Structures are given as structure tokens and as C-alpha cells.
Amino acid sequence: xxxxxxxxxxxxxxxxxxxxxxxxxxxxxxxxxxxxxxxxxxxxxxxxxxxxxxxxxxxxxxxxxxxxxxxxxxxxxxxxxxxxxxxxxxxxxxxxxxxxxxxxxxxxxxxxxxxxxxxxxxxxxxxxxxxxxxxxxxxxxxxxxxxxxxxxxxxxxxxxxxxxxxxxxxxxxxxxxxxxxxxxxxxxxxxxxxxxxxxxxxxxxxxxxxxxxxxxxxxxxxxxxxxxxxxxxxxxxxxxxxxxxxxxxxxxxxxxxxxxxxxxxxxxxxxxxxxxxxxxxxxxxxxxxxxxxxxxxxxxxxxxxxxxxxxxxxxxxxxxxxxxxxxxxxxxxxxxxxxxxxxxxx
Numbered sequence: 001x002x003x004x005x006x007x008x009x010x011x012x013x014x015x016x017x018x019x020x021x022x023x024x025x026x027x028x029x030x031x032x033x034x035x036x037x038x039x040x041x042x043x044x045x046x047x048x049x050x051x052x053x054x055x056x057x058x059x060x061x062x063x064x065x066x067x068x069x070x071x072x073x074x075x076x077x078x079x080x081x082x083x084x085x086x087x088x089x090x091x092x093x094x095x096x097x098x099x100x101x102x103x104x105x106x107x108x109x110x111x112x113x114x115x116x117x118x119x120x121x122x123x124x125x126x127x128x129x130x131x132x133x134x135x136x137x138x139x140x141x142x143x144x145x146x147x148x149x150x151x152x153x154x155x156x157x158x159x160x161x162x163x164x165x166x167x168x169x170x171x172x173x174x175x176x177x178x179x180x181x182x183x184x185x186x187x188x189x190x191x192x193x194x195x196x197x198x199x200x201x202x203x204x205x206x207x208x209x210x211x212x213x214x215x216x217x218x219x220x221x222x223x224x225x226x227x228x229x230x231x232x233x234x235x236x237x238x239x240x241x242x243x244x245x246x247x248x249x250x251x252x253x254x255x256x257x258x259x260x261x262x263x264x265x266x267x268x269x270x271x272x273x274x275x276x277x278x279x280x281x282x283x284x285x286x287x288x289x290x291x292x293x294x295x296x297x298x299x300x301x302x303x304x305x306x307x308x309x310x311x312x313x314x315x316x317x318x319x320x321x322x323x324x325x326x327x328x329x330x331x332x333x334x335x336x337x338x339x340x341x342x343x344x345x346x
Contacts, residue, residue, distance in 0.1 A: 076110050078102035105298055128307050132315045133297045135322045142296045149341050150327070158333050164197040171268045180227050185219020188226070191264075192257065197332065198264050198276040206256025221254040226265055228252070243310025263313065267331070275321055275335040280313050285342055287316035294341045295323055 077084045086103035093099065093109070101107040171191060174183045189210055192203050210218040225245060232241040245253050245262060260278040267274040279286040280302060291297040299316055302309045320338060321331070328334040 076100060078104060078106055078108075104301070106300075128311070129315065132307075133291070133299060133319065135319065137297060138295045138323065146294060146323075146341065149344055150325070150337065153337050153340055154327055158329055158336070160329075160332070161196065164332070167194075167196045168268050168271065175226060175230065175265065175269050177227070177231060180223050183223075185215045185222070188219055188222045189215075192222075192261055198267055198278055200260035200264050200278055203256060203261070206254070206261070209255035218254065221252055222257055224252040225250075225254045225257050225262075229262055229265060230269060239308070239311035239314045241310070242313060243308040246309055259309070259313065271331055273317075273321070274331060275317055275324075275338070276332050277317070277320070277335050277338065280309060280316060285339070287313075287320055290320060290338050290342050291316065294338060 076087050078087065087100050090099040090101050090107060097109055097111050099107060100110045173179050174187055174191075189207075192200070192206050210222075213221065228250060229238075229241055229245060236244075242262060244250050246258055259280065263274065263278045264276075267276050267278075275287075277287050277290065281288040285293070288299045288301075291299050297319075299319075300307065300312065302312055321334065324334040324338060328337065
């Protein structure tokens with residue numbers, strides 16, 4: 001019996017060597033199956049953690065990635081996904097660096113080992129924004145094709161809903177600081193369920209929360225949500241305020257008043273900047289899908305990046321607005337063109 005137990009808990013053969021020369025060992029996975037103990041990270045007796053599978057692949061299967069120094073192991077990580085798994089070397093550069101690609105499809109230049117050891121561990125807001133795709137990243141042939149589509153689209157006189165201008169002017173007043181303080185709460189609920197100018201989709205979650213709270217409490221929560229989005233603290237950028245409301249970080253954030261409605265508020269208050277495309281990504285086609293199908297740009301998936309959805313919403317809007325260019329009556333007209341172009345085969 002004891003012999004069987006000893007075999008159950010015995011460590012397997014070493015899976016590699018550490019820089020200190022000792023063998024890397026790990027506990028058998030059998031105890032986890034029996035529920036007797038939790039699995040442990042792969043470590044050596046000197047306390048160093050074994051490199052991840054992605055790091056070992058970059059090292060050509062040696063178990064120690066290039067750029068390893070005395071002070072610690074440098075792991076190549078996708079700047080979009082914060083993930084070091086399945087990173088492949090595309091080509092090596094003369095200065096000792098290399099071009100690598102993550103499984104998400106993002107490709108970047110990885111610095112030489114000495115430069116990588118001195119690189120900062122985190123990226124500033126400006127650095128992250130600089131990594132986001134730009135209009136100049138679009139292939140010239142794609143730009144020529146979209147220009148032909150735009151010429152074709154603008155040849156037809158736009159058919160605007162005559163209610164939009166008056167409706168948006170009314171809500172621009174309601175969403176002013178004074179208007180938010182004095183408006184009838186029901187006007188805020190009406191806005192969430194209206195499709196004039198931009199369609200936010202089904203708002204069942206918002207409506208259920210409103211009905212449960214009642215007009216007074218729900219109106220106050222919605223009022224504070226909009227006020228924070230538009231006029232929040234100056235030291236918190238708009239993209240980060242948007243993210244806090246999306247994530248529910250702020251205790252006053254109204255349940256269900258999320259991406260589509262928050263973006264719709266921005267479209268009403270700042271119609272010169274915001275396209276009436278209310279979601280970053282959807283199966284039917286959001287900003288991310290339009291960027292891919294119309295311009296051939298791959299924007300980050302919101303669940304795989306460390307930039308936050310709030311920032312991606314703003315950056316993708318500004319990118320598409322720049323690419324759409326001049327010639328449209330307003331941003332609703334430009335958004336309608338992008339929706340139309342999305343369904344035109346290359």
C-alpha cells in the first residue's frame with residue numbers, strides 16, 4: 001500500500017535544466033486528480049520558475065529564451081494581449097532583434113536582448129495609443145477601392161430622417177449641465193429606448209433596472225452616469241471614464257446604461273466627432289468589423305487586450321472618422337457610408 005502511495009506522489013523525470021545547472025522538476029499531476037494537493041508551478045531547487053511554453057518556443061525548444069540575463073528571464077509578450085503563449089519568430093534582424101508574431105495575428109519588432117532588459121515593464125497611455133492601427137497602415141490598393149466606393153455612394157443624395165436634427169438639438173439641451181439637473185427623469189428613459197438618429201438595440205436590462213428602482217432613483221442614477229461621462233473629473237480622460245462606467249466601477253453607474261447608450265450620448269453631444277456606430281464589435285458589424293472588411297485593418301479584440309474597451313471605442317471611432325474623410329453632410333452620413341461599404345465585396 002505504502003509503495004503504491006509513494007509511486008503516486010513521486011516526481012517525474014526532469015523536463016529541462018535551469019541556468020544554475022540544476023534540473024527542473026515538477027510534482028506529478030496524479031495528486032491533483034485525487035484532490036490531495038494543488039498543482040505547483042514548475043520550478044528548480046534554486047527557486048526560479050520554468051519558462052512558459054511560449055518562451056520555450058521562441059528559444060527553439062531549449063527551455064531558456066533568448067535575452068536571459070543574470071538578473072532574470074525576459075519573456076516576449078504580445079503588447080496587445082499581455083500573453084506570452086504561441087509567439088513565433090518571423091525573422092531575425094541584424095541588430096540582434098527580431099520580428100515576432102503572436103497567435104492573435106499581431107506582429108511587432110522585439111528588441112535585442114540588451115535593449116529588452118532595459119525596457120520599461122509597462123506602457124504609457126501615449127505608447128499604447130501609438131500601437132493602435134493608423135490610417136497610414138491601410139494598403140494603397142484598399143484606399144483606392146474605398147475611394148471608388150465613396151464616389152459611388154456620394155453620387156446619391158442622402159435620405160435623412162427629418163426628425164433627427166430637432167431630436168438631437170433637444171437632447172443636447174437636456175444633456176447640458178443645467179439640463180441634466182432639471183430634466184424630467186422620464187426623458188432619460190425615453191432616450192434609452194429611442195432609435196432616432198442611432199439604434200442602440202434592445203434595452204431590456206436597463207428597462208428592468210429602471211422599473212425596479214422607480215423613476216426617481218433610476219433617473220438620478222442615469223443622470224449621474226451621463227454627467228460623469230460628459231463632465232467627469234478633468235484628470236480622468238474620457239476613455240477611462242467610459243471604461244469605469246462600462247465596468248461598473250462607479251457605484252452610481254446605472255445598470256444597463258452601457259456601451260451603445262453611452263456612445264449614443266457622445267454622438268448627440270459631440271456630433272462633429274462621433275460616428276453613429278454604437279458598438280466596438282458585434283456579429284452584425286461594429287467598428288472593429290468595419291475596419292477589417294472595409295479597410296483591411298485588424299483591430300484588437302476587446303477581451304484580449306490590456307488597453308480597456310473604453311479606449312478602444314474612442315480610438316476606433318477616430319480612426320474610422322479619419323479614414324472616411326471629407327465630403328459627407330455629417331457623421332451620420334459618414335457612418336451610413338461605412339455600413340454600406342462593409343457589405344460591398346472586394
